[in-house]
Amino acid sequence: MSERPPERVVIRGVKPELECGRFPVKRVLGETVAVEADIFSYGHDALECVVRYRHEDDELWTEISMEALGNDHWRAQFPVDKLGQYIYTITAWIDPFRTWYQDLLTRIRADQDVTVDLQIGAEMLKAASERAMGADARKLQHAARHLRIEDVDDRLAALASRYAERSRASHYRELRVTVDPIRARFSTWYEMFPRSCGTFKDCERIIPEVAEMGFDVLYFPPIHPIGRTHRKGKNNSREAEPGEPLDDFRRFVAAAKSLGLEVALDLAYQCSPDHSYVREHPEWFRWRPDGTVQYAENPPKKYEDIYPFEFETPHWRSLWEELKNIVEFWIDQGVRIFRVDNPHTKPFDFWEWMIRDLKKKHPDLIFLSEAFTRPNIMYHLAKLGFNQSYTYFTWRNTKHELTEYFTELTRTEVAEFFRPNLWTNTPDILHEYLQRGGRPAFMARLVLAATLGANYGVYGPAYELCENVPREAGSEEYLNSEKYEIKQRNLDDPSSLRPFISRVNAIRRENPALQSNAHLQFHAINNDQIICYSKRTADKRNVIVTFVNLDSLWTQSGYVELPVEDLGIDVRHPYRMVDLLTGVRFMWQGSRNYVELRPSEVPVHILRKE
Numbered sequence: 001m002s003e004r005p006p007e008r009v010v011i012r013g014v015k016p017e018l019e020c021g022r023f024p025v026k027r028v029l030g031e032t033v034a035v036e037a038d039i040f041s042y043g044h045d046a047l048e049c050v051v052r053y054r055h056e057d058d059e060l061w062t063e064i065s066m067e068a069l070g071n072d073h074w075r076a077q078f079p080v081d082k083l084g085q086y087i088y089t090i091t092a093w094i095d096p097f098r099t100w101y102q103d104l105l106t107r108i109r110a111d112q113d114v115t116v117d118l119q120i121g122a123e124m125l126k127a128a129s130e131r132a133m134g135a136d137a138r139k140l141q142h143a144a145r146h147l148r149i150e151d152v153d154d155r156l157a158a159l160a161s162r163y164a165e166r167s168r169a170s171h172y173r174e175l176r177v178t179v180d181p182i183r184a185r186f187s188t189w190y191e192m193f194p195r196s197c198g199t200f201k202d203c204e205r206i207i208p209e210v211a212e213m214g215f216d217v218l219y220f221p222p223i224h225p226i227g228r229t230h231r232k233g234k235n236n237s238r239e240a241e242p243g244e245p246l247d248d249f250r251r252f253v254a255a256a257k258s259l260g261l262e263v264a265l266d267l268a269y270q271c272s273p274d275h276s277y278v279r280e281h282p283e284w285f286r287w288r289p290d291g292t293v294q295y296a297e298n299p300p301k302k303y304e305d306i307y308p309f310e311f312e313t314p315h316w317r318s319l320w321e322e323l324k325n326i327v328e329f330w331i332d333q334g335v336r337i338f339r340v341d342n343p344h345t346k347p348f349d350f351w352e353w354m355i356r357d358l359k360k361k362h363p364d365l366i367f368l369s370e371a372f373t374r375p376n377i378m379y380h381l382a383k384l385g386f387n388q389s390y391t392y393f394t395w396r397n398t399k400h401e402l403t404e405y406f407t408e409l410t411r412t413e414v415a416e417f418f419r420p421n422l423w424t425n426t427p428d429i430l431h432e433y434l435q436r437g438g439r440p441a442f443m444a445r446l447v448l449a450a451t452l453g454a455n456y457g458v459y460g461p462a463y464e465l466c467e468n469v470p471r472e473a474g475s476e477e478y479l480n481s482e483k484y485e486i487k488q489r490n491l492d493d494p495s496s497l498r499p500f501i502s503r504v505n506a507i508r509r510e511n512p513a514l515q516s517n518a519h520l521q522f523h524a525i526n527n528d529q530i531i532c533y534s535k536r537t538a539d540k541r542n543v544i545v546t547f548v549n550l551d552s553l554w555t556q557s558g559y560v561e562l563p564v565e566d567l568g569i570d571v572r573h574p575y576r577m578v579d580l581l582t583g584v585r586f587m588w589q590g591s592r593n594y595v596e597l598r599p600s601e602v603p604v605h606i607l608r609k610e
Contacts, residue, residue, distance in 0.1 A: 009047060009092040009170040013038040016416045017175055023383040024085060024176035025416040028185040032077045033177050039092050040072040046098035048161050051076040053088040066090070080179045083363035087176055093169035097124045097160035101152060108149065122147045125156075128163040136163070181364050183216065183262065183337075184387045184419060186515040188450075188505055189457030190215040191426070194223060196461075196487045200248035204255050209491075210460070211259040213498060214505025218256055219264040219339060219457065221427065221483075223249075246333065253334040264337035264368070265330055269323055269346065270296065270308050277322075278307060284319050286310040311347050324354050331358075337366045343381055344371040355385035368421055382418040388455055393422040393448075397433050399531045399550060403522045406452055406533075410520045420517070422453035425463055427483050429476050435468045437552030440599035442466045442497060444548050447604040450504050451535070451546045454516050461489050464496045500581075507580045507606055513542040521566070527558030530597060540568030545577065547605040549597035557596035564591045569609060577607040585610075 014037040016025040027033060035051045049066040066074040080086055100121055107114050122144045129140035136159060143156060190210050197203040210218055253263045271277055277284060278293060285307055286294040296306035309319060327338065343351055359365055369386035371378050382389050396405045409420050424445045425434060434441050442463065449456040462478065471477040480487075491498070508514045513535040523532045529551040536543045545567075549556045564571050574589045581602060586593075597603050 005168050007168060007170040008045075008094055009039060009041045011037055011039050011090050011092055011170055011172045014090060014172060014175070016177075016413075018383060018413075018417060021173050021175045023417065024178045026178050026180065026184075026387070026419065027080050028180050028182045029081060029083065030079075030182065031179075031185075032079050033086070033088065034075065034077040035066075035088060035090065036073065036075045037066075037090055037172070038072050039066075039074045039090070041094060044099075046095045046102060047092055048095040048098065048164060049074045049076075049090065049092040051078060051088060051090055053078050053086055055082050056085045056087060057082075063091075080177065083179055083181065084359075085176050085178050087174050089174045090172040091166070091169050093164060093166050095161050095164050097121070097128065097164065098157050100124060101157045104149075104152060114149065118147050118149070121152065125160055127165070128160045131163040131165070178359075178385075179363075180366065180387050184366050186454045186508075187217050187366075187388075187421075188215045188508065189217040189219050189264070189421070189423075189455075190460040191219045191221070191457060192460050193427075193482050193487070194220055196482060196489075200245075200252040204252055207252075207256050207259055207261060211261055213502045214509060215460075216260055216262065217264050217337060217457070218261050219337075220266065222266045222268050250333055257334070262337050263335055264339055264366075265335050266341055267327065267338045268341035270306050272305060273307055275307070281315075281318075281322075283313055283315045284309050311350065320350055320353065323350075324357065327354070327358060331362055331365070336362070336364055337368070339368040339370055340386070341370055343369050343386070344373045344377045348380065348384055351381065351386070352384040359385070379414065379418055388419045388421040391420045391422060391453075393420070393453070394425075394429055394431050397431075397550065399528050402448070402452070402531055403533075406520060407522065410517045415517065419455060420453050421455040421457060422449040423457045423459075424449050425459045427459055427462075427478070427481060430462075430468065430470055430478050431476060433552075434466075435470055438468070439466050439495075439497070440549075440552040440603045442468075443500060444550065444552065444603050446497070446501060446504060447546065447606065448531075448548055450508055451514055451544070451606065452520070452533070454514065458501070461487070461491060464491060464498050464501065465489060465493060466495075466497060503581060504606075511542055511544055511580075511608065513537050513544045521563070523560055523562055525558045525560040525595070527556055529554075529556040530558050530595065532560050532595075534562070534567060536567060543567045543569075543609045544580075545605075545607045545609070547595050547597060547607070549599060549603040552599050552603065555596065555598045555600075557594065559592055559594055562591050562593070567609065576610040578610055580606045580608055 014035070016033070018025060039047060039049050041047060050063045051066060052061045052063050054061045062078070064076050064078055066076040069075055078088070100117070104114060104117050104121065107117060125140050125144035125147065129137045129144060132140055139159060140163070143151060190213070192206070194200060194203045197206060207218070256263050273293065288294050293307050296303040296308050311319070313319060355367055366387045367385065368388040368390070369378070369381045370390050371381055372390060378389055391409070392405060396402050408414060409418065425431070434445065446458070462482070467478065469479045471479045471481070513519070519536045519538070521534050523534065525532045530547055530549055532545065532547050534543060534545045545562065569575055571590055574587050577586045577588055581604065595605065597605065
């Protein structure tokens, strides 16, 4: 039996909390953390419950009282306005004065003598005054000396409760929330190969065009010198030149920032056979019996031009430090966003250590996890510290698939730690839907990505021009992929999707509802070829309803059922919906309304309630 008196209050069912506090939940600057819990005790005594929180750099805690919502459920929320990590917890205790106050009111209503009760209350106020300071102490002392029935009210009870005896309070374990820059929640990515433009100086002319289209992240695949040994050529052939001046890259990053763009780099932890690491640190690689280094393989594929690191080496500490130094080098060049290649093939502990260590010094960093693997692993990487994550969006094409998947991502605990970044295509992935659907399919998938997710991206030049020819039947690889050759394109082609992409991105910037995944809701429509969903702000002042025709060949129509009250719509009056893509206005009435979408024109609606 413990020497310490037992705690009377039970705190359980705390949200948000990940794996008993093992991992932090996630927010961005300016958001709030709503903390809820079931809190109760035996007997009928009143409780006082508070959320205590502080930034990791601060020593003092801030307290906010929790509100009782009924059935022992309590809630409070606190703001996060500083990058880094906040610590929060719940403290709860029996509130003697409020218990006394409630009993006093009951006795007064029963017309009982409360003389002794007032004396008991005065003693409680005196004890509270000794724990208080300043003006609060003086108020409590005065009330204790002159306590009358008419002096006792909710304000006095709240003041006394603030200084209640807490020696037997219950304390929940400390939990954490990571606060990232707003761009971790809302970002628009444009991927391009700089070598197809020429030099970094040549690429600078592209920056204004990308910014005008409404993108705010310009993402480069690997730009590092890659060596010459076993270098691959066109269409991954075995036959295949050197790096760019660093000063030009720094100038490029600065030019991008001046127009509101961040440059994101691809972080692929591997090296070429002639890299100096192989000579200077042979202990970082796996050696075969014939005395050669084990190159990368994904049987039956062989990548003789790639040497992976051996993370199981006894010299793992020096390897980890060097890999972290690589990121710090690019941070020094002005890069703040990193897309990490295949993190699921590296040790989990490495990512948790490196990201945590780097973000202590640079809390504005963003790491995007490119891990197309099993859900448990994708989610675990997000918990370890990755700020955004690739998803299965590319392979979710039916209404059922999309509805089920995005309900999981946005309406379950997953939303507390996993921020989806939806990609329409990548240099590695050209989905069959785009191969067969033509321009309407490209428009539909762009709108799905841009409105279902607050973070989305395109492999830009290829998407603008609706490139959709696979390397071979059944392949998701592009024919004559830009991964292996320099591409010359006419991005001013009149058939380009650039105007459409620009308008969609402008709609995202103009409508706060599309800048978060917090209030995504799917709606019933009597046609499986049309998907309908809405997003809204918490105050319902900005409501966006999106319709997408998933059939890229035929006109589809149907009647939608909108939960008008949830969307802040008065069912007693007609209301106007404007299509933000075309400017066309529709006068609707009630919850049931008609929609028709033609692939030959625009296969989508992005409607805003006026």
